[in-house]
Amino acid sequence: MIDYSVAKAIQEETRKKAVFNQDFVSNPKLVAALDVSYKKSKALSAVAVYNLERGEIVEAKATLIDVKAPYVPGYFFLREINPLVAVYGLVENKPDVVMINGHGYSHPRRAGIATYFGVLLSVPTIGVARKLLVGEEQCRNERDDTCIVIDKGEIIGMSVRSHIEKLYVSSGHGVSLETSISIVKSIIERHGGSLYPMKIADLITKRCWANEQGGKH
DNA sequence: GCGACAG
């Protein structure tokens, strides 16, 4: 059995350094979406840089690296931080905000992978997950497509649903929950209910295995 | 003690 006390201490330090209630950027124009897929001990990570004004992908990159750490709920960063940092380093058009596939503040210690990535690289991040790790939804009514997520008496994130998918959004670092929701909703409303750049990053990670020859794309 | 548990 592995001892996660060190990883836990890292997350607690990360939470102290993180900023959840301020926006480092006032008018973001470039938003990057990062995602990772796995095959045996290899991780294929991808990034799609999206122009909010034009509603288009302006850059895409992918890379393949080895991973050793197993996936453990609550300690996702141990497994996925390296693939994420590796592919982010390939980006030429540095984004104003980075969307990470996973939780940010909505985490047992308020420091999910999105928060860890943001503090580590000192970039604004948003956490976007498909399942809750902690907390429970509180919807005002059945019609509302945006609900708050409560844990231990505080709002830790929000759910946003379209007719295509349901996402759990939380602040990562340097992007408030309100701004995070605003960005996510503006994208899905523009692309038929799909978080377009994240979908593209996801497709890249799953379709580049066939013609992978070392990673770069 | 038991169940739940981001990707």
Place this chain on the structure above:
DNA sequence: ATCTTGTCGC
């Protein structure tokens, strides 16, 4: 996340 056939619904 990944491994995977047939099957249900529009």
